Structure formats: structure tokens, C-alpha cells
Amino acid sequence: NARIDAVFIAEKPMTALAQVMAPRLWDEAAYTLHSGFAGTEGRLMASLIDLDGINAIVSDALANLSGVTLPQRTVQNYAHPDSAPLLPLNTVINSQLIIEEGEGLTWWRADMPETGTLKLNIGDANSRKRPALEIYNAGRDLLPVLSKRRGEQMIAVQGDMSYFIKIHVDNYRDMMTYRLTTQFEADPDVLSGSDRSPAGAGKLSFQGVVRDTVSYAAGDRTDWWKLTFPATGRISVALQTEHAEALLIHLFEADDIQQNRNGNPNDAAILAANTNLEVEAEDGDEYYISVVADTNANAAGYTLQTVFIMGADANSGSDATPAGARALSVDGSSRGAVDYSRGDRTDWWRITPSGSGVLTITLVEREPAATILMELYDQAGTVRLDDARTAEAGRSELSLELDGRETYLIKVFADTEEDASAYHVLSWYTILPDGSSGRDATPKGATELQLGRSSRSSVDYDKGDRTDWWKLEVDTPGMLNVELTGEALLVNLDLAIYSDLETKMLLADARSRSSNEQISLEIQQAGWYYIEIIANAAGDNSRYTITATFEVQ
Numbered sequence: 427n428a429r430i431d432a433v434f435i436a437e438k439p440m441t442a443l444a445q446v447m448a449p450r451l452w453d454e455a456a457y458t459l460h461s462g463f464a465g466t467e468g469r470l471m472a473s474l475i476d477l478d479g480i481n482a483i484v485s486d487a488l489a490n491l492s493g494v495t496l497p498q499r500t501v502q503n504y505a506h507p508d509s510a511p512l513l514p515l516n517t518v519i520n521s522q523l524i525i526e527e528g529e530g531l532t533w534w535r536a537d538m539p540e541t542g543t544l545k546l547n548i549g550d551a552n553s554r555k556r557p558a559l560e561i562y563n564a565g566r567d568l569l570p571v572l573s574k575r576r577g578e579q580m581i582a583v584q585g586d587m588s589y590f591i592k593i594h595v596d597n598y599r600d601m602m603t604y605r606l607t608t609q610f611e612a613d614p615d616v617l618s619g620s621d622r623s624p625a626g627a628g629k630l631s632f633q634g635v636v637r638d639t640v641s642y643a644a645g646d647r648t649d650w651w652k653l654t655f656p657a658t659g660r661i662s663v664a665l666q667t668e669h670a671e672a673l674l675i676h677l678f679e680a681d682d683i684q685q686n687r688n689g690n691p692n693d694a695a696i697l698a699a700n701t702n703l704e705v706e707a708e709d710g711d712e713y714y715i716s717v718v719a720d721t722n723a724n725a726a727g728y729t730l731q732t733v734f735i736m737g738a739d740a741n742s743g744s745d746a747t748p749a750g751a752r753a754l755s756v757d758g759s760s761r762g763a764v765d766y767s768r769g770d771r772t773d774w775w776r777i778t779p780s781g782s783g784v785l786t787i788t789l790v791e792r793e794p795a796a797t798i799l800m801e802l803y804d805q806a807g808t809v810r811l812d813d814a815r816t817a818e819a820g821r822s823e824l825s826l827e828l829d830g831r832e833t834y835l836i837k838v839f840a841d842t843e844e845d846a847s848a849y850h851v852l853s854w855y856t857i858l859p860d861g862s863s864g865r866d867a868t869p870k871g872a873t874e875l876q877l878g879r880s881s882r883s884s885v886d887y888d889k890g891d892r893t894d895w896w897k898l899e900v901d902t903p904g905m906l907n908v909e910l911t912g913e914a915l916l917v918n919l920d921l922a923i924y925s926d927l928e929t930k931m932l933l934a935d936a937r938s939r940s941s942n943e944q945i946s947l948e949i950q951q952a953g954w955y956y957i958e959i960i961a962n963a964a965g966d967n968s969r970y971t972i973t974a975t976f977e978v979q
Contacts, residue, residue, distance in 0.1 A: 506533065513606075515539075515610040518606070519606040523598075523602040525595075529594075531592070531594045531595075533592055535588055535589070536591060536608070537587075538583045538584060538586065539610075540586075540614070541582075541584050541614050541616060543613055544581055544608070544609070545609040545611075547579075547606070548607075550603070555598060555602075557595040558575065558593070559572065559576065561589055561592070583616075613645070614719075619646070621649050621651075623688065624650050624683045624687070624716075627651055627652035628650070630651040631732060632656050633733055633734045634732060636651070637730075638728065639725050639726065640673070648716060652712060653705075655710060657736060658707070658708045658742075659707075660704050660705065661734050663704075663732055664731040665700065665728060666699070666731070667700070670698075670700070673720065673728060674717075675697040676695065676697070677694055677713055677715050678693070679693075680713065737769065742771060745772075745773050746771075746772050747807075748806065751836075753776050754776060754836065754853055755777075755853070756779055756780070758852070761849070762849055763848040764838060764839060764840040765845075766841075767843050773839070775836040775851060776833060778831070779828055781890040784828070785826045785855050786853070787851065788821065788854075789822045789849055790852070796840070796847035797845050798845060798849055799838070799839055800813075801824075801839075802836055804834070805834065863892060864891070866893075867892075867894075867895070869895050869897070877976050880971050882970065884967070884968065884969040885967065886966075886967035887963060892961050893960055896959070898954070904949055904976055904979045905976065906923075906947045906949050906955070907944070907946050907974065907976070907977070908947075909943075910936075910943040910959060910970055911942055912941025912942060912968040913970065917941045919960065920943065921935065921959060922936075923945055923947055923957055924955070925956075930956075948979075959972065
């Protein structure tokens, strides 16, 4: 029912092969193959596909065929699927429909080289009416894949299969010229479902068995699985399959998936068939497993089995990591317990001294026979600063000199499987006089005081904020008056004025053993003057107001 003509031009003497195929097992047909040779340059007519469309009219028969003229094509509809001509992929076909009694119908056949997506776009050349598309699976029984649609359509197709495209129009008066555009894109996971990527990965239990199948030919090439650690420990992953040569299986860390949407196989661990792979991680860590069918394989079934092995700190609670460290009060104590064999190996503690001084931490074990260790870390818990030294049986200490206010972490842990004990952890902190006073603890960090205006601050001897320095500028000689008013009545605040930053030359002071002091000082020359406010002894702490006025003489 089909006649296909084309011209093949040979630039030099050569052999040309014409291949006639029955693409499906049940196809059979009688055919006649005609060929003609013309011209001194060697031009061959044969039954190849017409690139301008099966139903298109051949308007240019190539004038220099030495008198041989191609016959004009007879336009016809292919009313049955078995007669459907082959539809080229990734091209544009301009063809015609013969209208009989207001209706036209024809068939095409598309052979898929591999699994992917097929996009079809059909339209009437005169834009009067859009023909309808229907697509069928070319099996022994025609199975509809796409119902009657118009315009652009896209379907998922399987490799090495044929599909019939039915073009139909009704309520049309005369012959219709239409344009059919085909676009094929290979995609071996077009029918894989949501688990084709890590974003849709199936949940793999930390202890259990899953069974599944992948198939390149069926468009289900890839399965992704997500594995989440329920606690710190190890998970053994075992792969069983009878198709080891047909599967590619990799284990990815979650960070690798974030950097590369489908992971970098070079950074992944390979799961060999019928073997175990152990992964060690912490609570909440995530891993991804990809199972990929090789392009040369058919459907391959597999089984993934996981076994969880509890880690050393699986039952330690939130304080097993630096982020969950419990607070240890300054000059205080707390209790804890560690037990290696029960998965409670480590406790973390956090302490924040108020300023410069000496910090001493003591660990006292209830079971002297146990070997409980203690270490000092930075605030992040990543840099070890010191190890505790054994003072006596069941007691160890560490000490650190501090330059300022900082947070430190203390790690208490059982070192061997036999270690288990309750314990006390105690802290002693000796603060320096101005360990937490800030910049204004020295004249160089003095806060500027405006003449005629009051300023407020505080001092606290016990918290290491013993001294505050203020400074003010005088432009001319005159009388300087400085008044200190403390809010707490039963504390001792002293007041002093200096003229030189380097030598700290004392000009006047007031030490009445109260929180209220006043100084009147005759200024002989312009310049900067420095005021010191001091909390003298333990227990002295108060907020205060300081006011400076100046009278020109």
C-alpha cells in the first residue's frame, strides 16, 4: 500500500545497499523493489524514504537525470496501521489528507531507538482546523497510549518498540495539508517514577529488607534509596542479586548529593553483589544508595538488607556531642555518669568564666577502679586545649589561665569497654581584679565624659569589673568639679583624677569609704584629664552616676 521514492547520488563508483526490514515479529508483506540508473555521473533511484514527507508531491526531479523523470507522487491515505509508513524522528513532515465525506484519516509508524520522550506537534497548514492525534502501542493488540488530542503532545516511549500515530480530521471539505513535527529525546528513567532522583528517594529502613527491580529497556533505569541513622553507630548494607553484572550500585554521603544533584560516583562507595558494606555515622546522618541498570541488561531484581549496630554513644543523650553540652556553673559542681558498654560513653559540659583569671576543673569518680578521662576544648569542641592530670586515685584536675571572657567545653568519657562510673565535676574560678572590666579597665580605653553632662556605669569587685576609667578635655584654666553618686549605699567607691596618661600623675582623690565622692580641682593648663573609679574590696558593687562641670576663672 506504500510507494516510497528517492534519489541517491554517487560522487564516485561505489556499491549501494537497500535494506528492507520487517520490524516486528509478526510483520509480513510482499513487495517489489525497483531501481534505475541514469547519467554519466551515476545517479540511482531506489525505494528509500522521501525526506520531504511520504505523501508530499515530488516537485523537483533533478533536471540533469539525463532524461529520466521521477513520476509525481499519488496522494493517498494510509487507512490501516499495517500499511503505515515509517515516521522519521526529529524532523518536520509536510503531508496531505484526502477528505472523503468530510472526514480524513491516516496512520504513521514511529520506531523508537531507545527509551525516552516523543513530542509530536500537528497543525493545519491553513490554520483552519487542527487534526487530532491518537497514539497506540504497536503490539499484537493495539493499546491506546494517548487519546484523541490536538496540537502539541508528549508521551513516554520505550526503546526498541514501535508506536502507531493516527491522524484524523472531520467536518472538512477538501484535501488538507498538514505539518507534523517530531522530536525525540532519550531518557532511560522516563518511567522510573519519583525515585529516579535523590529528591524522591525511597526510605530504606536502618534495619530491614527491601526488594525492587530496575530495567533500562522499560524506562526504569534508576532507583534511589535514602538511609538515615537513628543513633550513633554502624549500619551494614548487604546487596543480593542474580544480576551482578547488570547493576551499578553506589553509596553516597548526603553532602555529596547536595553538591551534585546525582552524586559524584568517584566519591561514592561501591556495593559489590552478595557482600556487605559497613557505614559508621552519627545520629541523624543521611546516606543515599543508587541502583542503576546497565544499558545492556533487561529487568534486574535485587534485595537490599540493612543491619544496625549501636555505637558507643548511642544512649548518651544530647550531651554526647559538643552542641548538646550541659552547663557547668562557675564555682559550682554537677553530677554525671558514663558507661561504655551501654552506649553512654561521653558527656560534654560547658562553662563560661566572666573574665581573666584561673579556671580549675576537678573530676571525682565514684568508682576509683574505672578509668574516666577528662579533656578541655574550645567553644566549638573541635580543638583540644588540655588533658586532665591524675591527682590521686579516682580524682583528676586541669587548670587554665584565661585572658578574658570565653566559653570552654569539658569532655568526660569512658575510654575502654570496662569503664563505667558516676562522677562529680567541680569548677573553681579565681578572677583577676579587672578580668571582666572591658576596655575601660585602663586609661587607654577610657570613656569620654562630656562637661556638664552626666554618664552612668557600674563596677563589681567580685565579678572582676573593679575599675572604670573616664577622660575629659579642658580648653582653658579654671575650676573642675567631679561628682560621683553611687546607687548602693553600703559600698566603698573611690574617685581619683590624673593628668598624664603615661605616668598616671595623681592630681586629687576622694576616699571617704562611701559610694558618694566629690573632687574640686583647679586646672592650670588645657588638655586631657583622666578619672578613675574603683571598687575597693569584695562585695563592693554598684551602679553609679558621674558628672563633671567646669568654671572658667
